[in-house]
Amino acid sequence: MTDPDQQQQLSQLEAKIDAAKKRSAPKPRLEEHHSQAQLAWRMVIELVAGLGIGFGIGYGLDLLFGTLPIFMVLFVMLGLAAGVKTMLRSAQEIQSRKVAEEAGSDATRKGEDRGA
Incomplete structure (x- = not known):
């Protein structure tokens, strides 16, 4: 193993x-912490x-x-509509x-399939 060619081949093999290993290692997901x-x-x-703001x-x-509680009823309905709209936007x-x-x-998997 003292031959420089063998050491170079060994280091190239280790690099490969x-x-x-890096390609096949699972990649951490960015939003993993959100359940x-x-x-x-x-x-x-x-x-x-x-609803509360309305x-x-x-x-x-x-x-x-x-x-009379006309404004309260009106703004609760508007608050409900705004809350539902915000929920839909989040979804x-x-x-x-x-x-x-x-x-x-999927693109990563297809790229790996082509490389194999």
Whole structure:
């Protein structure tokens, strides 16, 4: 093993082995720390926040103008609509991330299949 050619071949072999290990190693996911429960809680909080803000604005206007709870009912409905819209936007964002992630992993797999 003292021959320089053998040492060079050995170092090249080790480099190839390391490269193969890196390719086959599982890649960490960027959003691994988000579980489905956390995403569900995010959506629930968005809905409740919309309702709460609508209730607060409506109740405040009713107190200010001394009216029946017409503003409260109106703004609770608007808050509900805003909360649902925000929930749908969050769901669409999560879905687009998942589709992009799956497309990226599929492209990586196809590239590995071609290289083999």
